[in-house]
Amino acid sequence: MTSLPPLHPVLIGRVALRNNLALAPMAGITNAAFRVLAAEGGAGLVVTEMVSAESLKYGNKKSFKMLELLPGEHPAAIQLFGADPASMALAAQAAERAGADIVDINAGCPVKKVLRSGAGAELMKKPQLLGEIISRMVKSVKVPVTVKFRVGLAAGENLGPLLARVAEEAGAAAITLHGRPAAQFHTGPVDLEAMAATAAAVKIPVFGNGGVENAAQAAVMLAAGCAGLAIGRAAVYNPAVFSEISAGLSGAGAGSVTDAARIRLFLRFLELNAGIYGEEQGLARARKLVGYWLKGLPNAAAARGAFMSLKTLKEAEGLLIQYTR
Numbered sequence: 001m002t003s004l005p006p007l008h009p010v011l012i013g014r015v016a017l018r019n020n021l022a023l024a025p026m027a028g029i030t031n032a033a034f035r036v037l038a039a040e041g042g043a044g045l046v047v048t049e050m051v052s053a054e055s056l057k058y059g060n061k062k063s064f065k066m067l068e069l070l071p072g073e074h075p076a077a078i079q080l081f082g083a084d085p086a087s088m089a090l091a092a093q094a095a096e097r098a099g100a101d102i103v104d105i106n107a108g109c110p111v112k113k114v115l116r117s118g119a120g121a122e123l124m125k126k127p128q129l130l131g132e133i134i135s136r137m138v139k140s141v142k143v144p145v146t147v148k149f150r151v152g153l154a155a156g157e158n159l160g161p162l163l164a165r166v167a168e169e170a171g172a173a174a175i176t177l178h179g180r181p182a183a184q185f186h187t188g189p190v191d192l193e194a195m196a197a198t199a200a201a202v203k204i205p206v207f208g209n210g211g212v213e214n215a216a217q218a219a220v221m222l223a224a225g226c227a228g229l230a231i232g233r234a235a236v237y238n239p240a241v242f243s244e245i246s247a248g249l250s251g252a253g254a255g256s257v258t259d260a261a262r263i264r265l266f267l268r269f270l271e272l273n274a275g276i277y278g279e280e281q282g283l284a285r286a287r288k289l290v291g292y293w294l295k296g297l298p299n300a301a302a303a304r305g306a307f308m309s310l311k312t313l314k315e316a317e318g319l320l321i322q323y324t325r
C-alpha cells in the first residue's frame with residue numbers, strides 16, 4: 001500500500017469532522033438507527049437517505065420523520081432531492097431546524113422516478129440550475145451546503161471539473177463525487193482520472209465515492225487527490241468498516257470485525273429501530289436488510305426466513321443469539 005497520512009480531521013465549512021471517512025447516503029438503508037451504528041463504527045460524518053423537497057413542502061409526514069436525527073449520530077448531513085430552487089431552499093430550512101449539521105444535495109441519483117422530476121442526476125445536465133439551487137440554499141441556512149454528483153452521465157464523460165466549479169462558485173462547502181457515470185448505476189469501475197481532475201479543479205474538499213471496501217482501495221482514492229471518502233455498500237452489513245479502514249490506513253493492521261460482533265451490531269440496530277418506529281414496525285423494516293447481515297453464516301436462509309415473522313426484540317435475540325458467540 002502507498003504510504004499516505006492516516007485519516008485526518010477535515011473541515012466542511014465550519015463543521016469539523018473527526019475524520020474524513022463519511023457514510024454515503026443510501027435510500028432504505030441509512031436511517032437514524034443505522035447512522036448511529038456507522039458513527040460508532042468510526043464514520044466522521046453520516047448522511048441520511050435522500051428526502052424529497054417537494055414532499056416536505058406539502059407536509060408529508062413520512063418525509064418529516066426522515067429528517068429526525070438521534071443524539072449519537074452527529075455530525076450528520078440531511079440529503080435532499082428536488083429540482084426547484086425555492087422548494088430546495090425551504091427544505092434546507094426544515095433540515096436545519098431538524099438539527100442537520102450539513103445539508104446535502106442529491107445531484108447524482110439515476111433512478112427513473114427521480115430523473116422524471118428533474119432532480120438527481122438530471123441536474124448534472126443543467127449546471128446553471130444546479131448553481132441556482134445551491135446558492136438559494138446557501139442563502140437560506142447557516143449550516144454548510146454540500147452536493148453529491150457523479151463523474152458523468154455516460155461512460156467516459158467527465159463533467160466533474162465543470163460541475164465542481166459551479167458548486168464551489170455557488171457556495172457549496174464540499175462535494176461528494178461518485179466515480180461511476182449515472183448510466184452505470186452502482187456497478188463497474190470508478191474513473192479515477194476523472195476524479196483526480198475534479199479534486200484538482202476546486203479548493204473545497206472533494207470526497208471520493210465508489211467501490212471502496214478496504215484500506216488498500218481507500219488509499220488509491222485518497223492518492224487521486226480526494227480529501228476524504230464516502231463509503232456506501234461496504235458499510236451496509238458492517239458499519240464498523242470505517243474503523244477497519246482507518247486502522248488499515250494508519251498501519252495499525254486492518255483487523256476485520258468478527259461475525260459475532262457484527263451480529264451484535266445488528267441486534268443493536270434492531271433495538272434502535274424499535275425506539276424509532278416501535279418494536280413490530282422496526283422489525284418489519286429490518287426484513288429487507290437481514291439477508292445482507294446474515295450472508296455467509298451457517299443456516300442463514302432458515303434464519304432469514306424465520307426473521308420475517310418476528311414481532312418482538314426478544315424473539316429476534318432468541319433467533320440471532322446463535323451467531324453472537
Ligand SMILES: Cc1cc2nc3c(=O)[nH]c(=O)nc-3n(C[C@H](O)[C@H](O)[C@H](O)COP(=O)(O)O)c2cc1C
Nearest residue numbers: 024025026027049050106178210211212231232233
Ligand atoms: C441501496 C442504495 C441506495 C442509495 N441511495 C442513495 C441516496 O439516497 N442518495 C444518494 O446520493 N446516493 C444513493 N446511493 C448511492 C450511494 O450513496 C453511493 O454513491 C453508491 O452506492 C456507490 O458507493 P459504494 O460503491 O461505496 O456503495 C444509493 C446506493 C444504494 C446501493
